[in-house]
Amino acid sequence: MSAFDDLLAFQRQTEALSSIAERLGWDQETVMPRGATEQRAEEMAAIEEVLHDRRTDPRLGEWLAAAEPRDEVETRIVELIGRDFTRASRVPARLASELAKTTSLAQGIWAEARANEAPEDFLPTLDQVLMLKREEAAALADGGDPYDALLEDYEPDTTATEIAQVFDAMRPRLVALREDVLGAEFQPQSLAGHFPQETQLRLARTCATAFGYDWTRGRMDMAVHPFSSGRWQDSRITTRVFETDPFNCIYSTIHEVGHSSYELGIDPDYAFTPLGRGVSMGVHESQSRIYENQMGRGRAFTGWLFNRMSDAFDGLNITDADAFYATVNRVTPGYIRTESDEVQYNLHIMLRFDLERDLISGKLDTSDLVEAWNARFLKDFGVAVDRPANGVLQDVHWSVGLFGYFPTYALGNVYAGCLNAAMREAVPDLDDALGQGDGGPGVEWLRENIQRHGGLKRPRRLIEEATGSPISPDPLLDYLEEKFARIYRL
Structure with missing residues (x-):
């Protein structure tokens, strides 16, 4: 066997173990007994120790140095394993294990604090997570910017400075559009009524099927915070239900179908390699957002959904x-955030991006986080936060250590704007199909141009090759301004 063959065989086992760890996380958030939290934390710490040992195994360095890739696929595999080897080698095994254990415990503490509207019950644990993430960031940065080092896990080849520039360019048009919309004479009616849980879940399954979700390789469960989990032949989705708001369940489901379909749409030859997963969270989010918004909230699909909901309820x-x-x-x-309209969604992300950068840099401490959140929310949205579950406790991300993740949501919207413009040109009859409850033509275009490539291409290259244009927030902003001007009769 060649050095590359040895490298690939070793990596295959690492990828399998990583998938098992992900499955443990899914179980914890869906069906695990509440009393098993401490046991699960020990289990997560144990498997993380094994994974860290594998990711820093000295043989990896030898194989990487001796590998002679023969094509683009093998070259990219070597590149990605090398990147992970370098990053993992900078993080002490003790820190990797402690992070896995602490974030596993923190997740349950956050959920309890959220349910009880008690941030004081969660903030000491969040402080422990933050201290560990600061230590990890410093180790990964190797003298560079700590936040950029964390961002690399979610959106490679992008810096916080670049993201801030994109956000600064987007904010004025988003704020102006929001002011126009909220000040418009015409205001849509709100949906009212009681919508039983089981009926919502049946309808959510129908919508997932409409967007091509493969039920032979997936399933749907309930979670406090909707997410998707898994890859290759097993990618699962979750949703949640409020019996006064069926849109929450329906559009959370469609959103997670976008994520899950990305993983299930990757070339099966890439399974158990670094190519067998989404290339970045920004690209991942582009899939969930284009399913949910540009297709799912468009006039064609909502016309079909109106009939289904009228019958169901x-x-x-x-x-x-x-x-x-x-x-x-x-x-x-x-x-x-997860219930926000398209106009304001990115403003939620900008708030979190600024706060978490300050948390990692030390400019903001967890003891001041609630006050900082509430003040920033009032400034950005003109509304005072009424309770912690609607404020600092609403997202799971910080409890599980996902610092650097939030900005990829807004980048995903930017990517989705670019992809939507290209998809509409390439699939002119898409709305005809969506009007019949069939997202297939759009899904197929996304699978061919984005999903099947997995991690083969770098994020920017992937989006630009799919669209034939440089990445820009303009297509997204143009789409939003046109759509909401029509709805609100501006």
Whole structure:
């Protein structure tokens, strides 16, 4: 066997073990007994120790140095294993294990604190997570910017400075559009009524099927915070239900189908290699957001959904498909990021991006986080946070140590804007299919141009080759301004 063959065989086992660890995380957030938290933390720490040992095994350095890749695929595999080897070697095994254990415990503590509206019960644990992430960031940065070092895990080849420039360019147009929309004379009607859980879940499954979700390789469960998990032949989705708001369940489901379909759409030859996963969280988010918004919240699909919901719930207080489309896209100054309309969503991300950069740099301490969050939210949204679950406790990310993750949500929207413009040109009859409850033509275009490549191409190259244009926030902003000007009769 060649050095590359040895490298690939070793990596195959590492990828399998990583997938097992991910499955443990899925179990913890869905069906694990609440009393098993401490045991699961020990299990996660143990498997992380094994993974860290493998990712820093000295033989990797020898194989990487001797490997002679023969084509683009093998070259990229060597590049990605080498990157992970370098990064893992900078993090002490003790720190990797402690992070896995602490974040596993923190996740349950966050969920309890959120349910009890008690940030004081969570902040000491968050402080432990933050101290560990600061230590990890310093080790990974190797003298560079600590936040950039964390960002590399989620959006390679991008810096916080570059992201801040994109956000600065987006903010004025988003704020101006929000002001125009909220000040418009016409305001869509809100959906009202009682929507039973089981009926919502049946409808959510119907919507997942409409967007091509492969139920032979997936499943849907309930979680406090919706997510998807898994890859290759097993990628699962979760959703949540509020019986006064069926849109929360339906669009969370479609969003997670986008994530899961990305993983299931990757070339099967890449399974158990570094190519067998989404190339970045920004690209991942582009898939979930284009499924949810540009396709799922468009006039064509909402027309189909209106009929399905009217039948499922024995009528709605919204009486026609055009009014329903406006209701689905209603802009309100709400608190929750995952329930936010398209106009304001990115403003939520900008808030979190600035706060977590300050947390990692030490400019902000966890003891001051609630006050900082509430003040920034009031400044950005003009509304005072009414309770912690609608404020600093609403997201799971910091509890599980995902610092550097949040900005990829907004980058995903930017990528989705670029992809949507290209997809609409390439698939001119897409709305005809969506109007029949069939997202297949759009899904197939995304699978061919994005999903099947997995980690083969760097994020920027992947998006630019798919669209034939440089990445820019303009297509997203143009789409939002045109869409909401029509809805709000501006």
